[in-house]
Amino acid sequence: MSKPTPEAATPQGLRSQNERLILWLIRRGGPMPRAALAQATGLSAQAVTNITRELIAAGLLDAGGERRRGKVGQPVLPLGLAPEGALFLGLKVGRRVAELVLVDFAGTIRQLRALPHAFPEPDAIRDFAVAGAAAMLAELTAAQRSRLSGMGIASPFYLWDWGDEMAPWRGRDLRAELAQALDLPVWLENDGSCACGAEMMFGSGELPEDFLYFYLAHFAGGGVVLDGRLRLGPSRNAGAMGSYPVPGGRQVLDVASVSVLETALGRDLPLDDAGWRLPPDIARQWLDESARVLSHAALGAVAALDLPLVVIDGAMPAALRDALVQATAGALAGMRHHGVTLPEVRAGTLGRRARTLGAAALPLSAGFMPGGGIAVPRPGRNGHETQGAPMRSPRDR
Numbered sequence: 001m002s003k004p005t006p007e008a009a010t011p012q013g014l015r016s017q018n019e020r021l022i023l024w025l026i027r028r029g030g031p032m033p034r035a036a037l038a039q040a041t042g043l044s045a046q047a048v049t050n051i052t053r054e055l056i057a058a059g060l061l062d063a064g065g066e067r068r069r070g071k072v073g074q075p076v077l078p079l080g081l082a083p084e085g086a087l088f089l090g091l092k093v094g095r096r097v098a099e100l101v102l103v104d105f106a107g108t109i110r111q112l113r114a115l116p117h118a119f120p121e122p123d124a125i126r127d128f129a130v131a132g133a134a135a136m137l138a139e140l141t142a143a144q145r146s147r148l149s150g151m152g153i154a155s156p157f158y159l160w161d162w163g164d165e166m167a168p169w170r171g172r173d174l175r176a177e178l179a180q181a182l183d184l185p186v187w188l189e190n191d192g193s194c195a196c197g198a199e200m201m202f203g204s205g206e207l208p209e210d211f212l213y214f215y216l217a218h219f220a221g222g223g224v225v226l227d228g229r230l231r232l233g234p235s236r237n238a239g240a241m242g243s244y245p246v247p248g249g250r251q252v253l254d255v256a257s258v259s260v261l262e263t264a265l266g267r268d269l270p271l272d273d274a275g276w277r278l279p280p281d282i283a284r285q286w287l288d289e290s291a292r293v294l295s296h297a298a299l300g301a302v303a304a305l306d307l308p309l310v311v312i313d314g315a316m317p318a319a320l321r322d323a324l325v326q327a328t329a330g331a332l333a334g335m336r337h338h339g340v341t342l343p344e345v346r347a348g349t350l351g352r353r354a355r356t357l358g359a360a361a362l363p364l365s366a367g368f369m370p371g372g373g374i375a376v377p378r379p380g381r382n383g384h385e386t387q388g389a390p391m392r393s394p395r396d397r
Contacts, residue, residue, distance in 0.1 A: 093153065
């Protein structure tokens, strides 16, 4: 049975909720002066000054940003995230490729390594992560290594359901194995939830407090956000939209996935966007059929949860993703939806890197986000906000 990982095992120590709130506001809004932070948090100017001084001293905020002159008085100095303030490892376990990244505090990928494979094998994934992490850390200074907060893993759950060749995953605890091998705190969550969390934390679009998220790669997955929080559920598998049942006794992943497109083409597609030249008739058929099942799943979720937005992203070229968004919006509009307000359908902004960035976001959120989880905090009058369940490792399945 897997042990829960520490909620905030960071080299900088435990951060208070108000410190985390300020870091989040700057992460999403960009550099902000102290006066704007006080207004956004409801904290007093003196409290914000004291907190930001501590964050600057801890190396998490940078006071050397560009000066902006206010209407009256001295120049206002906005505070930004210090990229070197903390570092995070992120491991994505994919059907055709594993990826390992080193991400800085500002969300920039500093290093990336990839392991293509016919299918993910647990020993090979573990060895790749251990060797890759050692090589990445060898390129850092001692001061940078001291800022490493841990590793996050984005992995599909129930891997053994993919086929007989995946049976060795049953009973394996990759999180515990890597925590022991690396002597680091390690987190693990479903890859669809991680992609959704990455959109919340690193995406470039404004998001409401409630939305549904689809991510289409070799298979399909997703996430759900309610009241500003990425919801994981009792078994850490909430928002498993690839498993959503659709007419014909199928699931979303049986229709809306890259593997289905590859079957229609009779070949594997490249692991990057180059070379995705699709015959128009095959592309159109895949778009139409995918939009039909995505709209069915989306409308069911919207009817249950009153969601104003559906986000669609995936491991595919932006043009194909945008066409899928348009087709899904059209399919939704054509469905019988009496008594339900149709949501906006929008493209995600991270594409292929969503799951890998989401893996790195796990230690980041545990150590530096309000509540220790991925959320859009809603400050109260004194700056505090309700805490939710922190990210942790699922138990053995």
